[in-house]
Amino acid sequence: MLMHVKKQVKQLQRKSFNDQYHFIMKNDNWPLWEVFTQKRSGLPFEHAGNVHAPDKELALMNARDVYSRRNEATCIWVVPSDAITSSTPEDMGPFFEPSNDKIYRHPNFYKTPGATFE
Amino acid sequence: MNEQELEKKFQERIDKGESIEAKDWMPERYRKQLIRMMGQHAHSEVVGMLPEGNWITRAPSLRRKCVLLAKVQDEAGHGLYIYSGTETLGISREQMVEELLAGKAKYSSIFNYPTLSWADIGAIGWLVDGAAIVNQTVLAKGSYGPYARAMVRICKEENFHHKQGYEILATLMKGTAEQRAMAQDSINRWWWPALMMFGPSDKDSPNSAELLRWRVKRYSNDELRQRFIDRTVPQAQNIGLTLPDPELKWNEERQHFDFGTINWEEFYQVINGNGICNKDRLKARRKAHEEGAWVREAANAYARKKAGETIAA
Numbered sequence: 001m002l003m004h005v006k007k008q009v010k011q012l013q014r015k016s017f018n019d020q021y022h023f024i025m026k027n028d029n030w031p032l033w034e035v036f037t038q039k040r041s042g043l044p045f046e047h048a049g050n051v052h053a054p055d056k057e058l059a060l061m062n063a064r065d066v067y068s069r070r071n072e073a074t075c076i077w078v079v080p081s082d083a084i085t086s087s088t089p090e091d092m093g094p095f096f097e098p099s100n101d102k103i104y105r106h107p108n109f110y111k112t113p114g115a116t117f118e
Numbered sequence: 119m120n121e122q123e124l125e126k127k128f129q130e131r132i133d134k135g136e137s138i139e140a141k142d143w144m145p146e147r148y149r150k151q152l153i154r155m156m157g158q159h160a161h162s163e164v165v166g167m168l169p170e171g172n173w174i175t176r177a178p179s180l181r182r183k184c185v186l187l188a189k190v191q192d193e194a195g196h197g198l199y200i201y202s203g204t205e206t207l208g209i210s211r212e213q214m215v216e217e218l219l220a221g222k223a224k225y226s227s228i229f230n231y232p233t234l235s236w237a238d239i240g241a242i243g244w245l246v247d248g249a250a251i252v253n254q255t256v257l258a259k260g261s262y263g264p265y266a267r268a269m270v271r272i273c274k275e276e277n278f279h280h281k282q283g284y285e286i287l288a289t290l291m292k293g294t295a296e297q298r299a300m301a302q303d304s305i306n307r308w309w310w311p312a313l314m315m316f317g318p319s320d321k322d323s324p325n326s327a328e329l330l331r332w333r334v335k336r337y338s339n340d341e342l343r344q345r346f347i348d349r350t351v352p353q354a355q356n357i358g359l360t361l362p363d364p365e366l367k368w369n370e371e372r373q374h375f376d377f378g379t380i381n382w383e384e385f386y387q388v389i390n391g392n393g394i395c396n397k398d399r400l401k402a403r404r405k406a407h408e409e410g411a412w413v414r415e416a417a418n419a420y421a422r423k424k425a426g427e428t429i430a431a
Contacts, residue, residue, distance in 0.1 A: 029212060032205075049268075050202050052211065054421035066198050069191070070275075089142045 032081040033059040035066075037073035045077055053078075132333050137263040140206035148332055149207050151325065152262055155334065156204040161218050161225035163197035165399050169233040170242060178236060185282050186239065192279065196272050203264035219404050227385060228311050230393030237290055237304035243283015245305075245312035245350070251276050252346045253316070261333035284353065291357045298358075305354070306362045313377075314385045316343040322382075347375050 030052040036045040048067040053059035059078040067073065087095050103109050107117075119127070124143050131138065138144055167190050174190065177183035201211045217223040228246055233239065251273060258269035290301040317339040320326050329335040337345075347366075354361050365378035387393065 029210075049199060051198070054417045055424055057424075058417055058421070065191075066195050069188075069195060086141075089139070 030054050033063070033078040034081050034084060035063040036077040036079070037063075037067055038075040039072065041074055045075075048072075050081060051078070129331070132261050132331075136261075137266065138261050139263045147328070148334070151329060151332075151334060152265065153204060153207050153209050156200055156207075156265055157209070157214050157217070158224050158226070160197050160200035160204060160214065161223050162229065163193050163200060164218070165225045165229045165403065166246075167193045168399055168402050169229055169231070169395075170239060172233050173236060173239050176236070177239075182286070189243070189279050189282065192275050196268075196275070199268040199271055200265070203262075203268045206264045215407070219400070219407060221391075221400055224389065226315060227388040227393065228315050230388050230395045230399060231307070231311055232395050234307075235300050235304060237287065237300045238308065240283045240286030240290065240301065241304040241308040243279050243281075244287055244353070245283070245308050246315070247276055247279040247283060248350060249312050249315045249346050251280055252342050252349075256336050256342065259333075259336060284357075287359065288357045291359065302359060305359050309362050310380065310384075311388075313343055313347070313380055314382075316340075316346070318382060318385070319380075344374055347377055351375050 031054070032050050033053055033056075034050050035048045037048045038045045048063075051059055051062040051066055053062050056078060060076060063076050063078050064073075068076065099105075125145055128138075128144060128148075138148075170186060170190050170193075174183060174186050177186050201214060204214065205211055214223065218225070233242070254269045254273050254276065258266055258273055260266050260269070287301050287305075290297045317323060320338040320340050323339055326335065326338060330338070351361065351366065363378045365376060367376050369376045388396070391397075
Protein backbone atom coordinates (compact mmCIF):
# COMPACT_ATOMS: atom_id res chain seq x y z
CA MET A 1 0.00 0.00 0.00
CA LEU A 2 2.67 2.45 1.07
CA MET A 3 4.70 1.55 -1.99
CA HIS A 4 1.70 2.28 -4.15
CA VAL A 5 1.19 5.72 -2.61
CA LYS A 6 4.87 6.50 -2.94
CA LYS A 7 4.71 5.58 -6.61
CA GLN A 8 1.74 7.85 -7.15
CA VAL A 9 3.45 10.75 -5.43
CA LYS A 10 6.47 10.19 -7.60
CA GLN A 11 4.36 10.20 -10.76
CA LEU A 12 2.65 13.40 -9.66
CA GLN A 13 5.96 15.07 -8.89
CA ARG A 14 7.21 13.99 -12.28
CA LYS A 15 4.08 15.34 -13.98
CA SER A 16 4.34 18.64 -12.17
CA PHE A 17 7.97 18.93 -13.24
CA ASN A 18 7.07 18.26 -16.85
CA ASP A 19 4.23 20.81 -16.73
CA GLN A 20 6.50 23.38 -15.25
CA TYR A 21 9.38 22.73 -17.60
CA HIS A 22 7.52 21.65 -20.72
CA PHE A 23 9.55 24.15 -22.73
CA ILE A 24 12.58 21.96 -22.31
CA MET A 25 11.05 19.29 -24.49
CA LYS A 26 9.54 21.78 -26.88
CA ASN A 27 12.55 23.93 -27.58
CA ASP A 28 15.71 22.02 -27.07
CA ASN A 29 15.26 19.27 -29.56
CA TRP A 30 17.44 21.00 -32.10
CA PRO A 31 19.07 19.01 -34.89
CA LEU A 32 22.72 18.08 -34.66
CA TRP A 33 25.38 19.49 -37.01
CA GLU A 34 28.89 18.14 -37.47
CA VAL A 35 31.55 20.83 -37.40
CA PHE A 36 34.69 20.84 -39.56
CA THR A 37 37.35 23.49 -39.12
CA GLN A 38 40.26 24.59 -41.24
CA LYS A 39 43.17 25.90 -39.17
CA ARG A 40 44.87 27.84 -41.95
CA SER A 41 44.12 28.32 -45.59
CA GLY A 42 45.63 25.46 -47.56
CA LEU A 43 45.18 22.90 -44.78
CA PRO A 44 42.50 20.19 -44.89
CA PHE A 45 39.24 20.56 -42.96
CA GLU A 46 39.17 18.48 -39.81
CA HIS A 47 36.26 17.25 -37.76
CA ALA A 48 36.10 19.36 -34.58
CA GLY A 49 32.90 18.08 -32.96
CA ASN A 50 29.25 18.95 -33.22
CA VAL A 51 26.65 21.49 -32.16
CA HIS A 52 22.89 21.65 -31.83
CA ALA A 53 21.16 24.42 -33.76
CA PRO A 54 17.74 25.10 -35.33
CA ASP A 55 19.18 26.15 -38.70
CA LYS A 56 22.44 26.40 -40.62
CA GLU A 57 23.14 30.04 -39.79
CA LEU A 58 22.92 29.47 -36.05
CA ALA A 59 24.82 26.21 -36.47
CA LEU A 60 27.67 28.21 -37.96
CA MET A 61 27.59 30.80 -35.18
CA ASN A 62 27.41 28.14 -32.46
CA ALA A 63 30.29 26.29 -34.11
CA ARG A 64 32.37 29.46 -34.07
CA ASP A 65 31.61 30.08 -30.39
CA VAL A 66 32.21 26.50 -29.33
CA TYR A 67 35.14 25.43 -31.51
CA SER A 68 37.02 28.62 -32.36
CA ARG A 69 37.33 30.89 -29.35
CA ARG A 70 41.10 31.08 -29.84
CA ASN A 71 41.54 31.46 -33.59
CA GLU A 72 41.48 27.70 -34.13
CA ALA A 73 39.74 28.19 -37.48
CA THR A 74 39.89 30.40 -40.51
CA CYS A 75 36.95 28.62 -42.12
CA ILE A 76 34.17 26.40 -40.75
CA TRP A 77 31.85 23.87 -42.39
CA VAL A 78 28.67 22.69 -40.69
CA VAL A 79 26.89 19.61 -42.05
CA PRO A 80 23.63 18.09 -40.78
CA SER A 81 24.76 15.01 -38.87
CA ASP A 82 22.14 12.81 -40.50
CA ALA A 83 23.53 13.74 -43.93
CA ILE A 84 26.73 11.88 -43.13
CA THR A 85 27.08 8.25 -44.16
CA SER A 86 29.75 6.32 -42.34
CA SER A 87 31.26 2.87 -42.64
CA THR A 88 30.59 0.79 -39.55
CA PRO A 89 33.09 -0.84 -37.19
CA GLU A 90 31.84 -4.26 -38.35
CA ASP A 91 32.86 -3.26 -41.87
CA MET A 92 36.40 -2.70 -40.72
CA GLY A 93 37.84 -5.89 -42.19
CA PRO A 94 36.04 -6.66 -45.46
CA PHE A 95 35.25 -3.06 -46.43
CA PHE A 96 38.90 -2.05 -46.55
CA GLU A 97 40.09 -5.42 -47.84
CA PRO A 98 40.71 -4.25 -51.45
CA SER A 99 43.67 -2.11 -50.34
CA ASN A 100 45.30 -4.76 -48.17
CA ASP A 101 46.80 -6.93 -50.89
CA LYS A 102 48.16 -4.28 -53.23
CA ILE A 103 51.57 -3.61 -51.81
CA TYR A 104 52.68 -2.66 -55.34
CA ARG A 105 50.93 0.66 -54.77
CA HIS A 106 53.76 1.67 -52.44
CA PRO A 107 57.08 2.88 -53.82
CA ASN A 108 59.13 0.60 -51.55
CA PHE A 109 57.70 -2.39 -53.45
CA TYR A 110 60.09 -1.66 -56.31
CA LYS A 111 63.76 -2.54 -56.69
CA THR A 112 65.77 0.24 -58.24
CA PRO A 113 69.38 -0.93 -58.08
CA GLY A 114 71.94 1.85 -57.90
CA ALA A 115 69.62 4.73 -58.72
CA THR A 116 68.59 7.44 -56.26
CA PHE A 117 65.05 8.78 -56.19
CA GLU A 118 64.37 11.87 -54.15
CA MET B 119 30.01 -14.04 -30.82
CA ASN B 120 28.37 -14.30 -27.43
CA GLU B 121 28.46 -11.66 -24.70
CA GLN B 122 31.45 -13.20 -22.95
CA GLU B 123 33.57 -13.39 -26.07
CA LEU B 124 32.65 -9.82 -26.97
CA GLU B 125 33.67 -8.63 -23.50
CA LYS B 126 36.96 -10.48 -23.76
CA LYS B 127 37.69 -8.87 -27.11
CA PHE B 128 36.67 -5.48 -25.71
CA GLN B 129 39.06 -5.85 -22.77
CA GLU B 130 41.86 -6.88 -25.15
CA ARG B 131 41.33 -3.70 -27.16
CA ILE B 132 41.48 -1.63 -23.97
CA ASP B 133 44.64 -3.39 -22.79
CA LYS B 134 46.28 -2.69 -26.14
CA GLY B 135 45.58 1.01 -25.60
CA GLU B 136 43.02 1.28 -28.39
CA SER B 137 40.30 3.92 -28.33
CA ILE B 138 36.68 2.83 -28.08
CA GLU B 139 34.47 4.78 -30.46
CA ALA B 140 30.73 5.48 -30.31
CA LYS B 141 29.63 2.72 -32.66
CA ASP B 142 31.95 0.02 -31.31
CA TRP B 143 30.55 -2.77 -29.19
CA MET B 144 30.87 -2.04 -25.48
CA PRO B 145 29.56 -3.67 -22.30
CA GLU B 146 26.33 -2.10 -21.10
CA ARG B 147 27.95 -1.20 -17.80
CA TYR B 148 30.80 0.61 -19.53
CA ARG B 149 28.22 2.68 -21.40
CA LYS B 150 26.26 3.37 -18.21
CA GLN B 151 29.31 4.31 -16.17
CA LEU B 152 30.50 6.69 -18.87
CA ILE B 153 27.09 8.33 -19.23
CA ARG B 154 27.09 8.85 -15.46
CA MET B 155 30.65 10.19 -15.27
CA MET B 156 30.49 12.36 -18.38
CA GLY B 157 27.04 13.69 -17.51
CA GLN B 158 28.23 14.74 -14.06
CA HIS B 159 31.33 16.27 -15.57
CA ALA B 160 29.31 18.30 -18.11
CA HIS B 161 26.90 19.48 -15.41
CA SER B 162 29.87 20.55 -13.27
CA GLU B 163 31.15 22.78 -16.07
CA VAL B 164 27.73 24.38 -16.46
CA VAL B 165 26.98 24.84 -12.74
CA GLY B 166 30.59 25.95 -12.31
CA MET B 167 29.75 29.13 -14.17
CA LEU B 168 27.52 30.30 -11.31
CA PRO B 169 29.97 30.95 -8.46
CA GLU B 170 32.26 32.88 -10.82
CA GLY B 171 29.44 34.62 -12.67
CA ASN B 172 28.62 36.10 -9.27
CA TRP B 173 31.70 38.34 -9.55
CA ILE B 174 31.63 39.46 -13.19
CA THR B 175 29.88 42.74 -12.42
CA ARG B 176 32.15 43.38 -9.44
CA ALA B 177 35.54 42.52 -10.94
CA PRO B 178 38.06 45.12 -9.70
CA SER B 179 39.27 46.23 -13.14
CA LEU B 180 38.33 46.02 -16.79
CA ARG B 181 41.20 43.57 -17.36
CA ARG B 182 39.93 41.25 -14.64
CA LYS B 183 36.39 41.54 -15.96
CA CYS B 184 37.39 40.60 -19.53
CA VAL B 185 39.37 37.64 -18.22
CA LEU B 186 36.55 36.41 -16.00
CA LEU B 187 34.01 36.72 -18.81
CA ALA B 188 36.28 34.73 -21.12
CA LYS B 189 36.81 32.08 -18.47
CA VAL B 190 33.11 31.69 -17.75
CA GLN B 191 32.44 31.45 -21.49
CA ASP B 192 35.07 28.71 -21.71
CA GLU B 193 33.24 26.76 -18.98
CA ALA B 194 30.05 26.91 -21.05
CA GLY B 195 32.05 25.60 -24.00
CA HIS B 196 33.49 22.80 -21.88
CA GLY B 197 30.00 21.79 -20.84
CA LEU B 198 29.01 21.64 -24.50
CA TYR B 199 32.04 19.53 -25.52
CA ILE B 200 31.24 16.98 -22.85
CA TYR B 201 27.47 16.94 -23.43
CA SER B 202 28.25 16.35 -27.08
CA GLY B 203 30.59 13.49 -26.20
CA THR B 204 27.99 11.98 -23.87
CA GLU B 205 25.32 12.11 -26.57
CA THR B 206 27.37 9.63 -28.63
CA LEU B 207 26.49 7.05 -25.96
CA GLY B 208 22.78 7.29 -26.71
CA ILE B 209 21.43 9.87 -24.28
CA SER B 210 20.19 13.26 -25.49
CA ARG B 211 21.43 16.57 -24.18
CA GLU B 212 17.88 17.64 -23.39
CA GLN B 213 17.46 14.58 -21.19
CA MET B 214 20.66 15.39 -19.33
CA VAL B 215 19.63 19.02 -18.89
CA GLU B 216 16.22 17.91 -17.71
CA GLU B 217 17.81 15.65 -15.09
CA LEU B 218 20.02 18.51 -13.90
CA LEU B 219 17.10 20.93 -13.60
CA ALA B 220 15.01 18.31 -11.82
CA GLY B 221 17.75 17.98 -9.22
CA LYS B 222 18.31 14.33 -10.14
CA ALA B 223 21.80 14.69 -11.58
CA LYS B 224 24.97 15.16 -9.57
CA TYR B 225 27.73 17.65 -10.23
CA SER B 226 30.99 18.43 -8.47
CA SER B 227 30.39 19.27 -4.81
CA ILE B 228 32.83 22.19 -4.98
CA PHE B 229 30.32 24.40 -6.77
CA ASN B 230 27.97 24.33 -3.81
CA TYR B 231 30.32 26.60 -1.86
CA PRO B 232 29.73 30.38 -2.00
CA THR B 233 32.09 32.99 -3.50
CA LEU B 234 32.22 35.54 -0.69
CA SER B 235 35.08 37.77 -1.79
CA TRP B 236 37.03 38.67 -4.92
CA ALA B 237 39.87 36.48 -3.66
CA ASP B 238 37.55 33.49 -4.11
CA ILE B 239 37.78 34.01 -7.86
CA GLY B 240 41.54 33.60 -7.48
CA ALA B 241 41.09 30.52 -5.30
CA ILE B 242 38.72 28.90 -7.78
CA GLY B 243 41.08 29.41 -10.70
CA TRP B 244 44.13 28.28 -8.81
CA LEU B 245 42.73 25.43 -6.70
CA VAL B 246 39.53 24.28 -8.41
CA ASP B 247 40.82 24.54 -11.95
CA GLY B 248 44.19 23.26 -10.75
CA ALA B 249 42.52 20.13 -9.37
CA ALA B 250 40.44 19.82 -12.53
CA ILE B 251 43.60 19.91 -14.65
CA VAL B 252 45.18 17.07 -12.67
CA ASN B 253 42.00 15.03 -13.21
CA GLN B 254 41.45 15.93 -16.82
CA THR B 255 45.03 15.46 -18.00
CA VAL B 256 44.61 11.83 -16.99
CA LEU B 257 41.11 11.54 -18.47
CA ALA B 258 42.52 12.79 -21.78
CA LYS B 259 44.19 9.38 -22.15
CA GLY B 260 41.10 7.41 -21.17
CA SER B 261 39.67 4.66 -23.32
CA TYR B 262 36.53 6.35 -24.65
CA GLY B 263 37.52 8.38 -27.73
CA PRO B 264 34.89 11.14 -27.65
CA TYR B 265 35.51 11.81 -23.93
CA ALA B 266 39.30 11.77 -24.29
CA ARG B 267 39.19 14.18 -27.23
CA ALA B 268 36.97 16.59 -25.30
CA MET B 269 39.50 16.46 -22.44
CA VAL B 270 42.43 17.32 -24.71
CA ARG B 271 40.62 20.44 -25.87
CA ILE B 272 39.58 21.37 -22.33
CA CYS B 273 43.05 20.92 -20.83
CA LYS B 274 44.52 23.34 -23.35
CA GLU B 275 42.03 26.00 -22.31
CA GLU B 276 42.12 25.26 -18.61
CA ASN B 277 45.74 26.36 -18.26
CA PHE B 278 44.80 29.99 -18.63
CA HIS B 279 42.10 29.54 -15.96
CA HIS B 280 44.65 28.12 -13.57
CA LYS B 281 47.22 30.85 -14.10
CA GLN B 282 44.80 33.76 -13.97
CA GLY B 283 43.59 32.51 -10.57
CA TYR B 284 47.12 32.32 -9.24
CA GLU B 285 47.81 35.79 -10.58
CA ILE B 286 44.83 37.21 -8.70
CA LEU B 287 46.10 35.72 -5.42
CA ALA B 288 49.73 36.70 -6.07
CA THR B 289 48.58 40.28 -6.66
CA LEU B 290 46.52 40.35 -3.47
CA MET B 291 49.45 38.90 -1.49
CA LYS B 292 51.58 41.84 -2.62
CA GLY B 293 48.89 44.28 -1.52
CA THR B 294 47.75 45.75 1.79
CA ALA B 295 47.37 43.75 5.01
CA GLU B 296 43.64 43.66 4.36
CA GLN B 297 44.13 42.26 0.86
CA ARG B 298 46.52 39.61 2.13
CA ALA B 299 44.02 38.64 4.80
CA MET B 300 41.31 38.36 2.16
CA ALA B 301 43.46 35.99 0.08
CA GLN B 302 44.35 33.90 3.13
CA ASP B 303 40.72 33.69 4.27
CA SER B 304 39.74 32.50 0.84
CA ILE B 305 42.34 29.71 0.82
CA ASN B 306 41.26 28.69 4.31
CA ARG B 307 37.78 28.09 2.96
CA TRP B 308 38.64 26.50 -0.42
CA TRP B 309 41.60 24.23 0.34
CA TRP B 310 39.73 21.29 1.85
CA PRO B 311 36.78 21.34 -0.57
CA ALA B 312 39.34 21.37 -3.43
CA LEU B 313 40.94 18.20 -2.01
CA MET B 314 37.50 16.59 -1.87
CA MET B 315 37.09 17.13 -5.62
CA PHE B 316 39.10 13.95 -6.26
CA GLY B 317 36.39 11.91 -4.64
CA PRO B 318 36.37 9.53 -1.70
CA SER B 319 39.40 7.53 -0.71
CA ASP B 320 39.88 4.45 -2.89
CA LYS B 321 38.86 2.02 -0.21
CA ASP B 322 35.46 3.80 -0.15
CA SER B 323 35.11 4.13 -3.89
CA PRO B 324 33.25 1.02 -5.05
CA ASN B 325 33.57 1.60 -8.80
CA SER B 326 37.28 2.30 -8.88
CA ALA B 327 38.58 -1.17 -9.77
CA GLU B 328 36.22 -1.61 -12.70
CA LEU B 329 36.87 1.88 -14.05
CA LEU B 330 40.61 1.35 -13.80
CA ARG B 331 40.36 -1.99 -15.64
CA TRP B 332 38.45 -0.27 -18.44
CA ARG B 333 40.94 2.61 -18.51
CA VAL B 334 38.10 5.06 -17.89
CA LYS B 335 40.19 6.07 -14.91
CA ARG B 336 43.95 5.62 -14.97
CA TYR B 337 44.94 6.51 -11.46
CA SER B 338 43.12 6.19 -8.16
CA ASN B 339 41.46 9.15 -6.44
CA ASP B 340 44.13 9.15 -3.73
CA GLU B 341 47.01 9.15 -6.23
CA LEU B 342 45.57 12.14 -8.09
CA ARG B 343 44.90 14.01 -4.84
CA GLN B 344 48.50 13.48 -3.80
CA ARG B 345 49.73 14.70 -7.18
CA PHE B 346 47.65 17.87 -6.80
CA ILE B 347 48.91 18.52 -3.26
CA ASP B 348 52.54 17.98 -4.25
CA ARG B 349 52.40 20.51 -7.04
CA THR B 350 50.25 23.06 -5.19
CA VAL B 351 52.09 23.40 -1.86
CA PRO B 352 55.22 25.03 -3.36
CA GLN B 353 53.00 27.44 -5.30
CA ALA B 354 51.33 28.50 -2.04
CA GLN B 355 54.69 28.97 -0.32
CA ASN B 356 55.91 31.01 -3.27
CA ILE B 357 53.39 33.78 -2.62
CA GLY B 358 53.27 33.45 1.16
CA LEU B 359 49.92 31.71 1.53
CA THR B 360 49.48 29.23 4.40
CA LEU B 361 47.46 26.12 3.59
CA PRO B 362 45.06 25.41 6.47
CA ASP B 363 46.44 22.01 7.44
CA PRO B 364 48.82 21.77 10.43
CA GLU B 365 49.71 18.21 9.40
CA LEU B 366 50.89 19.25 5.95
CA LYS B 367 54.58 18.31 5.85
CA TRP B 368 57.14 17.06 3.33
CA ASN B 369 57.86 13.38 3.84
CA GLU B 370 61.42 12.72 2.70
CA GLU B 371 60.93 8.98 2.68
CA ARG B 372 57.74 8.98 0.59
CA GLN B 373 58.90 11.96 -1.51
CA HIS B 374 55.39 13.36 -1.08
CA PHE B 375 53.64 15.78 1.23
CA ASP B 376 51.80 14.20 4.16
CA PHE B 377 48.47 15.83 4.91
CA GLY B 378 45.66 15.75 7.47
CA THR B 379 42.36 13.90 7.44
CA ILE B 380 39.64 15.03 5.06
CA ASN B 381 36.19 15.59 6.53
CA TRP B 382 34.26 13.12 4.39
CA GLU B 383 31.11 13.71 6.39
CA GLU B 384 31.03 17.23 4.96
CA PHE B 385 31.64 15.86 1.45
CA TYR B 386 28.67 13.47 1.62
CA GLN B 387 26.46 16.18 3.12
CA VAL B 388 27.21 18.50 0.22
CA ILE B 389 26.88 15.76 -2.43
CA ASN B 390 23.50 14.81 -1.00
CA GLY B 391 22.11 18.29 -1.33
CA ASN B 392 22.89 19.88 2.02
CA GLY B 393 25.73 22.18 1.02
CA ILE B 394 25.52 25.95 1.46
CA CYS B 395 24.48 26.70 -2.13
CA ASN B 396 22.87 23.51 -3.53
CA LYS B 397 19.40 25.03 -3.64
CA ASP B 398 20.57 28.38 -5.02
CA ARG B 399 22.53 26.73 -7.79
CA LEU B 400 19.54 24.75 -9.02
CA LYS B 401 17.29 27.75 -8.72
CA ALA B 402 19.72 29.86 -10.76
CA ARG B 403 20.01 27.14 -13.45
CA ARG B 404 16.24 26.84 -13.72
CA LYS B 405 15.81 30.59 -13.89
CA ALA B 406 18.44 30.86 -16.62
CA HIS B 407 16.76 28.07 -18.56
CA GLU B 408 13.32 29.63 -18.21
CA GLU B 409 14.49 33.10 -19.08
CA GLY B 410 16.29 31.76 -22.13
CA ALA B 411 13.13 30.08 -23.41
CA TRP B 412 12.14 33.06 -25.57
CA VAL B 413 15.51 33.00 -27.30
CA ARG B 414 15.07 29.35 -28.20
CA GLU B 415 11.51 30.02 -29.33
CA ALA B 416 12.62 32.91 -31.51
CA ALA B 417 15.40 30.80 -33.05
CA ASN B 418 12.87 28.06 -33.83
CA ALA B 419 10.41 30.53 -35.35
CA TYR B 420 13.16 32.04 -37.49
CA ALA B 421 14.32 28.61 -38.65
CA ARG B 422 10.73 27.68 -39.57
CA LYS B 423 10.24 30.92 -41.45
CA LYS B 424 13.48 30.50 -43.41
CA ALA B 425 12.56 26.90 -44.25
CA GLY B 426 9.14 28.12 -45.48
CA GLU B 427 10.80 30.74 -47.69
CA THR B 428 13.06 28.13 -49.22
CA ILE B 429 10.11 25.91 -50.07
CA ALA B 430 8.10 28.87 -51.48
CA ALA B 431 11.02 29.93 -53.64
